Amino acid sequence: MFIIKNTDKHITLEIKDLCVGYKTTAVCSNISFKLNQGEFMAIVGVNGIGKSTLLRTIGNFQPKIAGSILFEGKPQTDFTPIDFSKKVSVVLTEPIASKNLTVIELIALGRQPYTNWIGNLSSTDQSKINEAIQILELHALKQKKCYELSDGQLQRVLIARALAQDTDIILLDEPTTHLDLFHKVQILKLLKSIAHHTNKTIVFTSHEIEMAIQLCDKILILDGHQNSFETPSKLIENKAFESLFPSNTVVFDSRSGAFRIQK
Amino acid sequence: MKKTKTYFLRFAILFAVLCLCFILNLSLGSVTISFTDTLKVIFGFTIENPAFEYIIFNYRFPKAITAILVGGGLALSGLLMQTLFRNPLAGPFVLGISSGASLGAAILIMGASVLSSFLSLSLINDISLAIASSLGSFLVLFLVIGVSSKIRDTMALLIIGLMFGSITAAIVSVLSYFTDAERLQQYIYWTFGSLGNLSWQQLGILFIAIVTGIVLSILSIKPLNGYLLGENYAKSLGIDIKRSRLLIILAAGVLAGSVTAFTGPIAFIGLAVPHLTKQIFNTTDHKVLVPAVLIYGSIILLICDIVAQIPGKASVLPINAITSIIGAPVVIWLLVRKRKMVF
Numbered sequence: 001m002f003i004i005k006n007t008d009k010h011i012t013l014e015i016k017d018l019c020v021g022y023k024t025t026a027v028c029s030n031i032s033f034k035l036n037q038g039e040f041m042a043i044v045g046v047n048g049i050g051k052s053t054l055l056r057t058i059g060n061f062q063p064k065i066a067g068s069i070l071f072e073g074k075p076q077t078d079f080t081p082i083d084f085s086k087k088v089s090v091v092l093t094e095p096i097a098s099k100n101l102t103v104i105e106l107i108a109l110g111r112q113p114y115t116n117w118i119g120n121l122s123s124t125d126q127s128k129i130n131e132a133i134q135i136l137e138l139h140a141l142k143q144k145k146c147y148e149l150s151d152g153q154l155q156r157v158l159i160a161r162a163l164a165q166d167t168d169i170i171l172l173d174e175p176t177t178h179l180d181l182f183h184k185v186q187i188l189k190l191l192k193s194i195a196h197h198t199n200k201t202i203v204f205t206s207h208e209i210e211m212a213i214q215l216c217d218k219i220l221i222l223d224g225h226q227n228s229f230e231t232p233s234k235l236i237e238n239k240a241f242e243s244l245f246p247s248n249t250v251v252f253d254s255r256s257g258a259f260r261i262q263k
Numbered sequence: 264m265k266k267t268k269t270y271f272l273r274f275a276i277l278f279a280v281l282c283l284c285f286i287l288n289l290s291l292g293s294v295t296i297s298f299t300d301t302l303k304v305i306f307g308f309t310i311e312n313p314a315f316e317y318i319i320f321n322y323r324f325p326k327a328i329t330a331i332l333v334g335g336g337l338a339l340s341g342l343l344m345q346t347l348f349r350n351p352l353a354g355p356f357v358l359g360i361s362s363g364a365s366l367g368a369a370i371l372i373m374g375a376s377v378l379s380s381f382l383s384l385s386l387i388n389d390i391s392l393a394i395a396s397s398l399g400s401f402l403v404l405f406l407v408i409g410v411s412s413k414i415r416d417t418m419a420l421l422i423i424g425l426m427f428g429s430i431t432a433a434i435v436s437v438l439s440y441f442t443d444a445e446r447l448q449q450y451i452y453w454t455f456g457s458l459g460n461l462s463w464q465q466l467g468i469l470f471i472a473i474v475t476g477i478v479l480s481i482l483s484i485k486p487l488n489g490y491l492l493g494e495n496y497a498k499s500l501g502i503d504i505k506r507s508r509l510l511i512i513l514a515a516g517v518l519a520g521s522v523t524a525f526t527g528p529i530a531f532i533g534l535a536v537p538h539l540t541k542q543i544f545n546t547t548d549h550k551v552l553v554p555a556v557l558i559y560g561s562i563i564l565l566i567c568d569i570v571a572q573i574p575g576k577a578s579v580l581p582i583n584a585i586t587s588i589i590g591a592p593v594v595i596w597l598l599v600r601k602r603k604m605v606f
Contacts, residue, residue: 059499060498061495061499081498081501081502081503082501083501084501085499088499090495090496090499092496094493094495095493096491096492096493096496097349097492097493097494098346098349098491098492100541100547101491101547105546105548106492109488109491109496109500112485112488112489112500112501113500113501118484118485118550119484119485119488119550
């Protein structure tokens with residue numbers, strides 16, 4: 001059911017000394033990391049540290065302040081809008097504008113970068129759409145309107161849309177907020193299996209640090225100065241999680257990989 | 264594939280209804296011309312009463328064509344605005360675009376006499392009136408766009424549209440205070456809204472404007488579908504936001520502006536028809552919606568015009584009143600079914 005593209009891994013996304021923010025006010029600086037094909041990465045950090053800003057900068061929704069963003073060695077600024085849309089797809093926190101779209105219509109919109117001037121779907125487009133529906137198990141929901149869906153279902157539909165866009169990189173801004181524990185785990189496990197089986201690089205921001213530790217290949221901890229980027233086990237070894245929150249409220253237990261409330 | 268077939272059937276029915284309404288519109292009026300006689304005249308046969316032929320060709324035919332162009336144009340303009348503003352209650356009238364057109368017309372007709380007598384009445388011809396009201400509607404449209412980028416709230420935007428309407432009304436009343444009776448009368452006639460006053464030459468200009476608007480809309484079908492996801496998603500799909508936005512605004516402005524210029528402000532068609540269309544075509548795809556609202560809008564305005572003529576009677580009701588009587592309940596119905604307040 002999964003189509004494996006290429007087995008030799010190479011770097012798809014490279015961030016060097018990036019500084020993100022709005023106009024001249026830097027929100028977060030000194031960010032560097034490299035991601036290979038098929039890697040599943042989380043960006044964690046406290047509220048307001050700049051997780052979403054970073055993701056929005058990588059996704060070309062806002063300009064960077066300094067540093068470089070390279071996609072397979074090619075700077076972000078060298079892409080035309082269409083080429084970029086074939087390279088990076090997104091799942092955003094903002095609600096979609098028209099909840100009157102059916103699930104199948106919404107997923108089909110993911111094919112826009114490939115369709116002709118009026119948006120007719122070719123047979124390739126159809127098969128990509130069907131593939132996305134299959135991977136996210138949305139068969140039963142195909143003809144439903146978006147306003148009829150639960151938050152968890154809608155999130156799966158939005159991921160299917162990003163998948164149908166057939167990009168090397170998928171960026172997700174807080175894909176698990178508003179979901180219960182079961183659906184949080186369901187979505188993250190799905191994303192992980194998509195990354196590993198289709199060789200797509202998946203980056204998401206999250207507050208679910210404990211789940212990220214268990215599921216992700218790499219984690220970027222945004223703290224404003226060090227911005228450690230490593231595998232979860234290395235980060236635990238380096239005691240990188242200990243300084244994330246004030247130690248008088250929550251402490252990190254490195255043996256269980258979980259946070260505990262300081263009483 | 265099955266879906267295309269059902270859409271085709273619906274389009275065929277809709278088109279048949281349009282033809283029926285067109286012929287009805289020709290045959291009904293102060294003098295009722297029988298259905299067969301109407302058909303005979305259309306297909307070039309001679310009929311017993313040559314007066315009927317004269318009435319149909321010189322009076323009813325241009326009026327029915329105007330109704331088709333105006334209804335389709337306003338409905339399409341409404342659809343474009345609803346998608347662009349992500350707002351189910353957007354439309355040329357509600358957002359103050361029609362007021363903008365009125366302002367343009369008022370400044371041209373009355374403003375000239377206020378500022379100087381430099382512009383003579385003869386200069387106020389069809390083309391300059393069309394340009395002035397189109398400019399007016401663009402002005403308001405750009406103002407609304409500017410405000411809408413700052414304010415996301417649906418209701419706030421509508422209230423702002425209403426305020427633009429009030430400002431326009433205020434400027435118009437100031438202008439009319441200083442203007443002479445002749446020009447004032449000319450403006451007042453314009454505001455009544457009428458489908459019947461267009462010459463063939465004026466119809467030609469309106470036709471070109473509407474076709475321009477339709478072509479721009481067809482070119483915008485793909486970005487319009489992208490906008491259904493929201494602006495950021497549209498951007499991530501490789502859509503050139505600035506360009507497509509401008510194209511859609513241009514299309515909506517040309518459609519609403521030119522229509523208002525020639526027929527005066529006609530309310531609610533632009534707002535109500537896209538929603539009525541979506542009751543028949545259960546889709547959000549603009550490939551289907553653009554032609555569908557064009558036909559549906561034409562049908563609705565032809566029917567409104569038949570009602571306004573009061574068949575068999577010599578008097579004519581203002582078209583604006585009829586469209587409001589039909590359109591306002593649609594808006595109320597939309598608000599009552601708030602859960603379905605999606606576009």
